[in-house]
Amino acid sequence: MPRTVNLNADMGEGFGAYDIGDDAAILKIVASANVACGFHAGDPNTMRRSVEMAKARGVSIGAHPGFNDLWGFGRRRIDTGLADLENMVAYQIGALQGIAAACGTRVTHVKLHGALSNMAAESYDIALAAARAVKAVDPELIYLAQAGTEMIRSARDIDLAVAEEVFADRAYEDDGMLVSRKKPGAVLHDPAEIVAHVVAMVRDQAVRSVNGKRIPVKVDSICVHGDEPTAVAAAAAVRKGLEEAGFAVVPLPELGQ
Numbered sequence: 001m002p003r004t005v006n007l008n009a010d011m012g013e014g015f016g017a018y019d020i021g022d023d024a025a026i027l028k029i030v031a032s033a034n035v036a037c038g039f040h041a042g043d044p045n046t047m048r049r050s051v052e053m054a055k056a057r058g059v060s061i062g063a064h065p066g067f068n069d070l071w072g073f074g075r076r077r078i079d080t081g082l083a084d085l086e087n088m089v090a091y092q093i094g095a096l097q098g099i100a101a102a103c104g105t106r107v108t109h110v111k112l113h114g115a116l117s118n119m120a121a122e123s124y125d126i127a128l129a130a131a132r133a134v135k136a137v138d139p140e141l142i143y144l145a146q147a148g149t150e151m152i153r154s155a156r157d158i159d160l161a162v163a164e165e166v167f168a169d170r171a172y173e174d175d176g177m178l179v180s181r182k183k184p185g186a187v188l189h190d191p192a193e194i195v196a197h198v199v200a201m202v203r204d205q206a207v208r209s210v211n212g213k214r215i216p217v218k219v220d221s222i223c224v225h226g227d228e229p230t231a232v233a234a235a236a237a238v239r240k241g242l243e244e245a246g247f248a249v250v251p252l253p254e255l256g257q
Contacts, residue, residue: 003246003247003248004247004249004250004255005219005220005247005248005249005255006031006032006221006249007029007030007031007242007249008030008031008032008034008062008221008222008223008252009026009027009029009030009033009223009224010033010036010111010223010225011023011026011027011033011034011050012036012041012042012046012064013036013040013041013073014041014042014046015042015046016043016046021231022232023049023050023053025232026224026232027057028057029235029236029239030059030224030235030239031059031249031250032059032060032061032108032221032251032252033060033062034063034064034109034111034113034144035061035063036050036066036113037063037064037092038092038095039065039067039068039070040066040067040069040070040072040073040074040075040113041066041070044095044099047096047099048099048102051096051100051105052103055103055105058251060109060251061100061106061108062107062109062110062144063093063096063097063109063110063111064112064113065091065092065110065112065113065116066112066115066116067080067088067113067114067115073114074113074114074115074116075114075115076115077115077118078115082125082126082129083129085116085129085130085133086130086133086136088133089110089112089129089134090133090136090137093107093133093134093141094137097138107138107141108141108142108252109141109142109143109144109252109253110134110142110143110144118178120149120151120154121146121149121177122149122177124154127149127150127151127153127155128154128157128158130151130154131158131160132158135158135160139160141161142161142162142253143155143161144162145163146164146165146166146167147165147166147207147217147218147220148164148176148215148216148217149176152164163220163221163255164217164219165220165221165222165223166201166217166221166222167223168198168222168223168224168225168234169188169194169225169234170186171186172207172208172210172215173209173210174210174211176207176215176217189234191234191237191238194234194237194238195237195238195241196241198238198242199242199245202219202222202242202245203245205218221252222238222242224238
């Protein structure tokens with residue numbers, strides 16, 4: 001039996017009349033969708049369209065909460081109190097749960113977005129506040145979080161189910177953190193390079209830094225970003241590469257089955 005792995009993408013990241021990415025095409029490839037909840041992107045109508053499309057494709061649905069930063073697409077760091085952060089995350093999960101219920105389905109996981117995710121990866125206190133919010137809303141939710149970071153440690157400390165994630169199109173620093181998007185080479189664009197990067201991470205259960213350092217991590221899920229021009233081609237190539245390497249791509253709730 002092939003080893004199972006999850007392939008996920010962030011979506012519903014338009015707003016009003018504006019769309020970002022080809023969600024319909026990405027949903028034919030991935031097994032889990034992380035839907036923006038109205039703070040960094042998204043709105044009730046966009047959220048509903050995303051949930052309905054994911055449900056129709058049998059793709060598991062996750063909340064994708066971020067900072068309240070439409071102009072910066074949630075990629076600007078915001079200094080906020082831990083109680084405020086916890087409430088902000090819980091609020092966004094609840095919003096998507098309401099939309100999912102209206103569509104006759106449910107939210108199965110949560111993945112933080114952008115700067116909020118990066119800050120939680122580095123800070124145990126921020127990570128713990130976010131993890132507490134997830135567990136308080138629904139202790140059955142899976143916390144999809146960056147592998148080998150404070151997010152994983154905080155989730156385990158409160159017995160929250162966690163899936164460890166790596167990024168198909170992102171480069172890594174020697175400490176296991178993502179290379180800042182402000183630096184050249186932070187985002188990979190060539191599908192062949194991305195596939196080799198992904199298959200190596202899943203096969204070796206490790207990431208390789210830009211300086212060649214091998215960093216062991218558990219790889220449960222791979223994120224393919226849907227907002228890059230090469231996103232659909234890269235996602236399709238990644239899925240094909242994983243399956244050819246003997247890995248079965250499944251929704252998050254089916255990992256390990």
